Amino acid sequence: MSDRIIYLDHAATTPLDQRVLAAMLPYLSEQPGNPSSIHQLGRAALHALDDAREVVALVLGCTRKEIVFTGGGSESDNLAIKGVALAQRQRGKGSHIITSEVEHHAVLNAVAYLEQCGFTVTLLPVDRSGFVRPDDLRAAIRPDTALVSVMYANNEVGTVQPIAALGAICHEYGVPLHTDAVQAAGMLPLDVNALNVDLMTLTAHKFYGPKGVGLLYVRHGTPLLPQINGGGQERRRRAGTENVAGIVGLATALTLAEERRPTYVARLSDLRDRLIDGVLECVPQSWLNGDRELRLANNANLGFACAEGESVLLLLDQHGICASSGSACSSGSLEPSHVLTAMGLSVDNATCSVRFSLGQGSRAEDIDTVIAALPALIDRLREVAPCLPGSV
Numbered sequence: 001m002s003d004r005i006i007y008l009d010h011a012a013t014t015p016l017d018q019r020v021l022a023a024m025l026p027y028l029s030e031q032p033g034n035p036s037s038i039h040q041l042g043r044a045a046l047h048a049l050d051d052a053r054e055v056v057a058l059v060l061g062c063t064r065k066e067i068v069f070t071g072g073g074s075e076s077d078n079l080a081i082k083g084v085a086l087a088q089r090q091r092g093k094g095s096h097i098i099t100s101e102v103e104h105h106a107v108l109n110a111v112a113y114l115e116q117c118g119f120t121v122t123l124l125p126v127d128r129s130g131f132v133r134p135d136d137l138r139a140a141i142r143p144d145t146a147l148v149s150v151m152y153a154n155n156e157v158g159t160v161q162p163i164a165a166l167g168a169i170c171h172e173y174g175v176p177l178h179t180d181a182v183q184a185a186g187m188l189p190l191d192v193n194a195l196n197v198d199l200m201t202l203t204a205h206k207f208y209g210p211k212g213v214g215l216l217y218v219r220h221g222t223p224l225l226p227q228i229n230g231g232g233q234e235r236r237r238r239a240g241t242e243n244v245a246g247i248v249g250l251a252t253a254l255t256l257a258e259e260r261r262p263t264y265v266a267r268l269s270d271l272r273d274r275l276i277d278g279v280l281e282c283v284p285q286s287w288l289n290g291d292r293e294l295r296l297a298n299n300a301n302l303g304f305a306c307a308e309g310e311s312v313l314l315l316l317d318q319h320g321i322c323a324s325s326g327s328a329c330s331s332g333s334l335e336p337s338h339v340l341t342a343m344g345l346s347v348d349n350a351t352c353s354v355r356f357s358l359g360q361g362s363r364a365e366d367i368d369t370v371i372a373a374l375p376a377l378i379d380r381l382r383e384v385a386p387c388l389p390g391s392v
């Protein structure tokens with residue numbers, strides 16, 4: 001047991017950066033204004049909101065009017081999917097939605113809800129590495145397609161989708177493209193024009209900002225019905241008094257993430273490769289899930305034949321190592337990951353996979369500690385629950 005906790009679950013959430021906290025604090029106490037109030041405290045809050053919007057627009061390469069602040073990634077995904085689909089149907093633009101099999105549940109379940117409301121849905125398959133093929137998208141688009149939603153980078157296996165290519169196809173047919181870019185922030189370029197996207201979801205707590213605040217980029221002219229009705233905040237696209245401190249935190253965190261991106265990505269991908277190479281070398285019958293190259297700099301999703309993922313996690317936890325199996329949201333359910341099964345893994349191999357996601361605090365020594373701990377730990381599990389050889 002080491003006393004230092006080795007946190008390798010940054011894809012689930014990241015710790016708040018101290019500089020982000022410092023930027024937020026005034027808006028939690030001394031500056032309590034509601035941005036809708038006309039007195040000076042209200043104006044101060046509105047000013048902070050405007051500044052945050054400006055800063056975010058700069059990173060995304062869009063205008064301030066195209067940013068809608070929300071209560072996080074799930075809300076942004078829901079707003080994008082339900083908001084656009086319902087607006088499109090209302091305008092007679094069709095009721096067919098295309099998404100992929102490997103999306104986050106915030107997307108998949110929003111789409112499933114719309115299916116219950118009479119929409120038709122096409123789920124694009126992925127290849128062994130988790131990539132959506134642009135040709136499959138082209139073949140799936142119909143005259144009544146109202147929206148396409150494909151994530152930028154996968155939260156479980158880190159696979160980075162060819163979003164710009166998918167966007168080009170959507171635009172040929174005049175169909176808006178939403179991308180869940182939650183895992184991409186701080187790792188990949190977020191310029192919405194280079195990416196060819198019309199809607200993009202981000203959430204602050206995945207890039208060292210606070211939990212419970214996110215944004216949806218909505219390209220000018222994209223039809224969108226609000227999903228939270230009430231006051232006229234966020235240009236009538238999302239009612240409710242703005243989370244001023246949270247939004248200031250999001251903007252500060254995004255600026256910091258963008259500033260450090262080149263060095264962060266270089267450092268983390270070295271550590272990631274050290275982990276992948278080390279584990280594949282030291283643990284027999286282990287494998288890497290996802291693409292070796294086109295993956296997030298911080299993601300190593302590894303499989304261990306005959307060692308059930310949740311059990312590996314519990315033993316790692318005893319060593320002070322925090323990792324994840326599947327996505328945090330579906331863990332505890334013991335359902336195999338829908339991402340890994342969509343990639344063609346057997347149910348057995350899908351349940352025998354563990355995600356390590358690195359971040360700012362990760363050091364080479366931590367990686368070496370994991371590599372040193374794993375072989376004995378996996379052996380132990382294989383002894384208790386032996387299984388047939390050759391299942392890899």
Ligand SMILES: *Cc1c(COP(=O)(O)O)cnc(C)c1O
Pocket residue numbers: 011012071072073074075077104106151153154155180182183203204205206212214
């Ligand atoms: C974490 C995550 C979300 C959900 O974001 P919340 O802010 O926790 O609601 C959505 N999509 C992806 C890809 C994620 O990793």
